[in-house]
Amino acid sequence: MIKIRGLTKRYGEFEALKGIDLDVAPGEFLVVLGPSGAGKSTLLRCINRLCEPTRGDIHVDGQLVTDDSASLRKLRRQVAMIFQHYNVVPRLSVQKNVLTGRLGAMPSLLSWLQVFPRKDIAIAHECLKRVELDEKAELRTDTLSGGQKQRVGIARALAQQPKIILADEPVASLDPKTSRTVLTYLQQASRELGISVVCNLHQIEYAREFGERIVGVSAGRVVFEGGPDALTDDV
Numbered sequence: 628m629i630k631i632r633g634l635t636k637r638y639g640e641f642e643a644l645k646g647i648d649l650d651v652a653p654g655e656f657l658v659v660l661g662p663s664g665a666g667k668s669t670l671l672r673c674i675n676r677l678c679e680p681t682r683g684d685i686h687v688d689g690q691l692v693t694d695d696s697a698s699l700r701k702l703r704r705q706v707a708m709i710f711q712h713y714n715v716v717p718r719l720s721v722q723k724n725v726l727t728g729r730l731g732a733m734p735s736l737l738s739w740l741q742v743f744p745r746k747d748i749a750i751a752h753e754c755l756k757r758v759e760l761d762e763k764a765e766l767r768t769d770t771l772s773g774g775q776k777q778r779v780g781i782a783r784a785l786a787q788q789p790k791i792i793l794a795d796e797p798v799a800s801l802d803p804k805t806s807r808t809v810l811t812y813l814q815q816a817s818r819e820l821g822i823s824v825v826c827n828l829h830q831i832e833y834a835r836e837f838g839e840r841i842v843g844v845s846a847g848r849v850v851f852e853g854g855p856d857a858l859t860d861d862v
């Protein structure tokens with residue numbers, strides 16, 4: 628689903644990624660594990676072209692990603708993001724936040740008027756049910772806890788009906804119990820809907836518990852690749 632070859636990213640003189648090769652299979656739950664500053668965020672942002680690779684090729688769903696607008700539009704439809712700080716709109720209802728995941732699929736006049744087709748409302752409802760927040764649909768999102776906000780983030784990503792979800796440290800701001808709940812919903816999305824999930828984490832215990840496969844990144848290079856059982860404490 629994702630094929631990365633020779634990916635290098637430089638910020639000025641500083642090389643944040645130093646030649647990454649990586650494949651992600653359809654429906655796979657891949658954990659990218661590494662300390663802060665390893666380049667995990669940069670890797671995800673190169674995949675969805677929030678930042679431009681310095682060198683290397685990225686194929687998504689069999690197509691080389693380029694900077695022409697048709698390629699980027701397709702990429703934005705196929706790839707959804709989840710962020711450490713949730714990036715929800717606090718004053719909007721839970722349902723409206725999830726509906727923003729549908730905006731790319733809506734005619735621009737409708738989205739400008741914030742009139743949502745019935746089909747999109749049904750999709751939003753179904754996604755909220757997946758993260759067990761359907762009963763909070765009408766609440767303002769800033770009344771929710773951190774874990775609930777991240778579940779809204781997951782529902783919004785699912786509403787996009789993506790092939791890939793990129794999750795950048797989705798549980799770094801959450802306590803252990805809430806973290807496991809959030810990661811479980813992400814895992815279910817990948818298992819039940821066949822979505823490829825690439826999830827950046829820095830805690831080895833969550834990587835072991837949730838990763839089907841783990842790629843260790845350190846100082847811009849892949850330094851480990853294997854199943855959860857192969858992960859020793861000194862990675």
Ligand code: ADP
Nearest residue numbers: 638641643661662663664665666667668669670
């Ligand atoms: P991680 O997600 O693993 O914490 P990042 O990808 O955020 O790592 O960062 C990797 C390295 O690149 C860090 O040293 C960081 O300071 C640097 N970096 C990230 N973004 C930028 C940027 N926009 N400009 C300059 N340096 C950056």
Ligand code: ADP
Nearest residue numbers: 638663664667668669672678711712795796799
């Ligand atoms: P996080 O901890 O959530 O990964 P960071 O603090 O690493 O966030 O980065 C937040 C933002 O700052 C990102 O957009 C990243 O590109 C940018 N950034 C990170 N390190 C640097 C840096 N050394 N110089 C310039 N921008 C940076």
